[in-house]
Amino acid sequence: MTAVLTVEDLAKHFIVGGGVVDRVFGKKAQVVRAVDGVSFGIAEGETLGLVGESGCGKSTVGRSILRLLDPTRGKVELDGQDISRTSRRALRPLRQYLQVVFQDPFSSLNPRRTVGQSVAEPIANYGLAKDAALRTQLEDLFKRVGLRADQIDRYPHEFSGGQRQRIGIARALGTRPKLIVLDEPVSALDVSVQAQVINLLVDLQQEFGVAYLFIAHDLAVVEHISARVAVMYLGKIVEIADKKSLFESPRHPYTKALLSAVPSADPDAASQRIVLQGDIPSPTNPPSGCRFRSRCPIAQAICASEEPPLTTQATGHKTACHFAQSGPLVTSPPTAADQIGR
Amino acid sequence: MSAVATTIPIPEVRGVLRLWRRHPNVIIGAAMLAIAVIAAVAAPWLGTVDPQMIAPFNRLETPGAEFWFGGDLVGRDVYSRTVYGARVSLAVGLGVAIGGILFGLIVGLLSGFVRWVDQVLMRVMDGLMAIPSILLAVALISLTGASLQNVIIAISIAEVPRVARLVRSVVLSLKEQPYVEAAITSGTPFVLILLRHVLPNTLAPLLVQGTYIFASAVLTEAILSFIGAGTPPSTPSWGNIIAEGRTVFSIAPHIVLFPGLALSFTVLGVNLLGDGLRDIFDPRYVSRT
Amino acid sequence: MNDKQALLSVDNLTVTFRTDHGVVPAVCEFSYALDAGETLAIVGESGSGKSVGALALMRLIHDPPGRISEGSIQFDGRSLLSLPEGEMQKIRGNEIAMIFQEPMTSLNPVLTIAEQIVEAVQLHQNLTKKSARARALEMLQLVQISEPEQRLDQYPHELSGGMCQRVMIAMAMACTPSILIADEPTTALDVTIQAQILDLMRDLKARLGTAILLITHDLGVVAEMADRVLVIYAGRKVEEAPVRELLRSPRHPYTLGLLGAMPRLGDTSTDKRLTEIPGSVPSLLEPITGCAFAPRCTMAVERCHVEAPPLERHGDAEHVAACWRSDEVGTVR
Numbered sequence: 001m002t003a004v005l006t007v008e009d010l011a012k013h014f015i016v017g018g019g020v021v022d023r024v025f026g027k028k029a030q031v032v033r034a035v036d037g038v039s040f041g042i043a044e045g046e047t048l049g050l051v052g053e054s055g056c057g058k059s060t061v062g063r064s065i066l067r068l069l070d071p072t073r074g075k076v077e078l079d080g081q082d083i084s085r086t087s088r089r090a091l092r093p094l095r096q097y098l099q100v101v102f103q104d105p106f107s108s109l110n111p112r113r114t115v116g117q118s119v120a121e122p123i124a125n126y127g128l129a130k131d132a133a134l135r136t137q138l139e140d141l142f143k144r145v146g147l148r149a150d151q152i153d154r155y156p157h158e159f160s161g162g163q164r165q166r167i168g169i170a171r172a173l174g175t176r177p178k179l180i181v182l183d184e185p186v187s188a189l190d191v192s193v194q195a196q197v198i199n200l201l202v203d204l205q206q207e208f209g210v211a212y213l214f215i216a217h218d219l220a221v222v223e224h225i226s227a228r229v230a231v232m233y234l235g236k237i238v239e240i241a242d243k244k245s246l247f248e249s250p251r252h253p254y255t256k257a258l259l260s261a262v263p264s265a266d267p268d269a270a271s272q273r274i275v276l277q278g279d280i281p282s283p284t285n286p287p288s289g290c291r292f293r294s295r296c297p298i299a300q301a302i303c304a305s306e307e308p309p310l311t312t313q314a315t316g317h318k319t320a321c322h323f324a325q326s327g328p329l330v331t332s333p334p335t336a337a338d339q340i341g342r
Numbered sequence: 343m344s345a346v347a348t349t350i351p352i353p354e355v356r357g358v359l360r361l362w363r364r365h366p367n368v369i370i371g372a373a374m375l376a377i378a379v380i381a382a383v384a385a386p387w388l389g390t391v392d393p394q395m396i397a398p399f400n401r402l403e404t405p406g407a408e409f410w411f412g413g414d415l416v417g418r419d420v421y422s423r424t425v426y427g428a429r430v431s432l433a434v435g436l437g438v439a440i441g442g443i444l445f446g447l448i449v450g451l452l453s454g455f456v457r458w459v460d461q462v463l464m465r466v467m468d469g470l471m472a473i474p475s476i477l478l479a480v481a482l483i484s485l486t487g488a489s490l491q492n493v494i495i496a497i498s499i500a501e502v503p504r505v506a507r508l509v510r511s512v513v514l515s516l517k518e519q520p521y522v523e524a525a526i527t528s529g530t531p532f533v534l535i536l537l538r539h540v541l542p543n544t545l546a547p548l549l550v551q552g553t554y555i556f557a558s559a560v561l562t563e564a565i566l567s568f569i570g571a572g573t574p575p576s577t578p579s580w581g582n583i584i585a586e587g588r589t590v591f592s593i594a595p596h597i598v599l600f601p602g603l604a605l606s607f608t609v610l611g612v613n614l615l616g617d618g619l620r621d622i623f624d625p626r627y628v629s630r631t
Numbered sequence: 632m633n634d635k636q637a638l639l640s641v642d643n644l645t646v647t648f649r650t651d652h653g654v655v656p657a658v659c660e661f662s663y664a665l666d667a668g669e670t671l672a673i674v675g676e677s678g679s680g681k682s683v684g685a686l687a688l689m690r691l692i693h694d695p696p697g698r699i700s701e702g703s704i705q706f707d708g709r710s711l712l713s714l715p716e717g718e719m720q721k722i723r724g725n726e727i728a729m730i731f732q733e734p735m736t737s738l739n740p741v742l743t744i745a746e747q748i749v750e751a752v753q754l755h756q757n758l759t760k761k762s763a764r765a766r767a768l769e770m771l772q773l774v775q776i777s778e779p780e781q782r783l784d785q786y787p788h789e790l791s792g793g794m795c796q797r798v799m800i801a802m803a804m805a806c807t808p809s810i811l812i813a814d815e816p817t818t819a820l821d822v823t824i825q826a827q828i829l830d831l832m833r834d835l836k837a838r839l840g841t842a843i844l845l846i847t848h849d850l851g852v853v854a855e856m857a858d859r860v861l862v863i864y865a866g867r868k869v870e871e872a873p874v875r876e877l878l879r880s881p882r883h884p885y886t887l888g889l890l891g892a893m894p895r896l897g898d899t900s901t902d903k904r905l906t907e908i909p910g911s912v913p914s915l916l917e918p919i920t921g922c923a924f925a926p927r928c929t930m931a932v933e934r935c936h937v938e939a940p941p942l943e944r945h946g947d948a949e950h951v952a953a954c955w956r957s958d959e960v961g962t963v964r
Contacts, residue, residue: 098527263849
């Protein structure tokens with residue numbers, strides 16, 4: 001399998017403050033390290049799930065790949081071509097293969113344009129179809145995402161949230177992209193509608209062979225739809241693995257805590273919850289060494305001084321932790337023997 | 343069991359009647375403005391005489407059957423002068439609304455999209471805003487000389503910062519809208535994004551702002567004329583009629599009263615229209631069907 | 632449902648809202664009871680009326696456009712709907728307290744944490760400023776906020792979302808209410824923070840014996856928190872049962888559909904499709920004949936479209952469901 005997207009050491013820092021007024025009062029500009037060195041790849045037709053809590057930088061990764069933000073550092077290769085530094089003009093033809101679906105179905109469509117016009121826009125931009133052919137293509141797309149052809153000329157307010165999300169998906173599919181960035185595509189939807197959209201995304205992937213970068217905070221949804229999953233914490237990927245490996249034998253303490261925190265609808269599920277203490281630290285001033293150490297139940301002295309690299313533990317399973325191990329999280333600190341045996 | 347499970351539909355009333363029920367301000371305001379417009383356009387056919395015709399015999403004539411609004415200091419018919427005065431006021435209001443919005447739109451769009459332009463233009467706008475608009479207009483007119491055209495330009499310049507700030511804030515919020523970002527990732531050229539996705543969505547707030555500018559321009563023009571820095575005395579405008587009448591206010595209050603009423607009436611009408619339009623366009627009133 | 636006197640009983644409640652397009656019944660003939668110290672979850676999707684059903688008992692429905700057009704609410708021997716507003720104010724926040732979904736916007740940004748809790752306490756209890764502040768500190772300790780003394784003089788923007796929700800809970804519990812209404816209390820929070828808050832709520836309930844009326848759309852939260860569950864669809868109660876019973880053997884196709892539509896953690900079988908509930912929530916503007924769920928129901932027969940099924944009891948447990956074919960509803964996969 002060839003990689004459709006390769007991300008290497010991607011970073012996006014925001015500068016906050018530092019304006020004239022701040023300078024007068026002696027405030028220095030602060031650097032928010034929203035994304036700080038993230039690497040992963042997505043194969044053709046594959047789904048990579050990117051999960052994490054709010055503020056971990058998962059959406060910033062998506063927006064940097066889409067070049068809605070200019071990355072501070074690092075490389076983003078779409079089909080072998082670096083797009084992280086390309087001028088906007090040179091980027092335009094490449095955007096045909098890189099599309100997006102946003103979270104909010106209400107604001108992702110221009111209220112003043114018919115949904116057909118919105119879906120047709122990318123197709124027309126690349127001159128892929130015109131007039132009657134465009135119309136036929138629109139009708140096909142609408143049917144394909146579960147809408148009727150006679151709904152093409154209606155306005156967004158005439159549709160429900162789930163239907164609008166289908167329209168957003170149709171717009172993303174029109175140019176036959178190789179990768180679609182799905183930024184929380186179902187989190188604004190009700191459970192019953194969410195299932196419809198997830199099933200639709202799965203079907204479309206099989207039909208069109210498109211790869212997904214599925215950004216979400218809902219672990220169960222990510223597990224359902226992804227082939228591989230990356231877990232982010234404070235701008236870094238802490239663990240990335242095949243879905244099965246990650247959910248059945250997580251190795252990073254954060255992943256373990258995250259998985260155990262999800263409430264289960266099964267009344268008989270044995271709930272051995274690891275409740276993390278405290279809040280996520282601010283990305284302006286992340287903890288030294290391992291960023292998770294301030295909340296980690298097994299943190300040691302080394303965690304404060306040395307940042308653990310993302311290393312391969314098992315086939316295709318990478319974890320960034322000095323004490324990564326599968327199995328239940330043992331809160332008693334590991335012995336020296338554990339470290340040597342690693 | 344399901345007896346109560348029904349809805350009581352209110353019959354759909356379309357058009358003006360529906361508008362009247364939900365937003366009476368729009369109808370009332372539009373009607374008041376329409377009266378002023380009709381007066382301005384049809385002035386010669388509304389029983390008026392030449393507003394500049396001096397008839398010393400009718401000096402300070404009190405309002406009556408022949409002189410509806412009475413006569414002024416030199417015996418000109420106040421009714422005719424007031425009706426013709428609507429022309430100046432409305433021309434200034436409309437001219438300033440269009441001019442201010444056009445320039446404000448350009449400045450606002452530029453600052454909203456280009457960061458370094460924003461730094462420069464917005465500081466200039468801040469500077470303009472720091473000067474009271476009347477003073478600014480007086481200064482500009484004293485540089486160029488009083489004429490209808492110069493009055494419009496002077497007041498427009500004073501209004502530009504307000505429009506520019508509005509447009510800029512709308513553009514900044516629209517830029518973050520997912521549908522604009524989706525257009526960017528769809529490869530839509532910048533100019534098309536501007537024309538398709540940004541401009542149409544700024545029109546509603548601009549229309550509302552336009553009515554307020556209209557009203558304030560009418561007032562500003564009256565003030566300018568009142569202090570003698572506005573419309574030249576050869577053209578009757580509500581401002582200069584009031585100015586001329588103020589010296590004899592204690593003996594002939596009608597000279598001030600009628601153009602004053604006309605001024606209040608028009609400004610109130612335009613403001614009502616603006617309030618109504620704002621209610622209609624306010625997203626909180628847009629029902630999500 | 633209960634023979635013994637419940638702490639709160641809502642009977643036949645109908646709340647209507649007047650909109651531009653007609654009068655919408657947000658909840659319709661809605662009944663439930665809450666015993667002292669128990670947790671009842673009201674589960675529904677957006678627009679199902681689940682919040683309205685709870686706001687009504689605080690009498691927080693704005694009239695107009697809303698109106699409680701029918702029904703009665705009995706709380707602790709008093710009829711809430713006929714109580715004068717002054718009496719109601721003594722109940723609100725004192726005997727029945729509420730926490731909301733958005734902890735950040737539910738706190739006043741210009742007042743410190745101490746000022747807000749003190750105000751809430753002094754409204755109902757005759758305490759001096761000093762002892763009210765002491766009470767505020769005590770409450771912050773109760774909700775296990777880190778460095779409570781410091782937090783007292785901080786403003787909401789200096790706290791995280793999870794801490795704000797703890798403060799909201801502290802305020803709500805300050806007068807030791809007998810009922811806490813929690814309207815989607817963890818929906819806006821991250822999953823690790825949600826776990827903290829749910830733990831806290833369980834702990835407080837066990838210690839203070841407060842009954843909780845939990846409004847949520849998340850069946851996972853329900854499974855962890857509730858004793859009994861009530862499922863609401865299009866403003867109507869479709870099923871009510873003890874939590875185990877409901878999650879194990881639902882008797883209404885909608886409940887079954889919700890359970891099937893939810894992806895589950897640990898279910899790594901890739902090729903399994905989620906069960907879809909076709910269509911979307913009906914518009915309450917249209918009069919509904921028959922069962923409200925019938926147009927989306929895969930089990931619907933002719934009768935379902937014509938005649939609304941009554942709530943019927945199943946088994947010996949307090950399990951009721953409104954479905955003509957409830958005996959044929961399958962079990963969860």
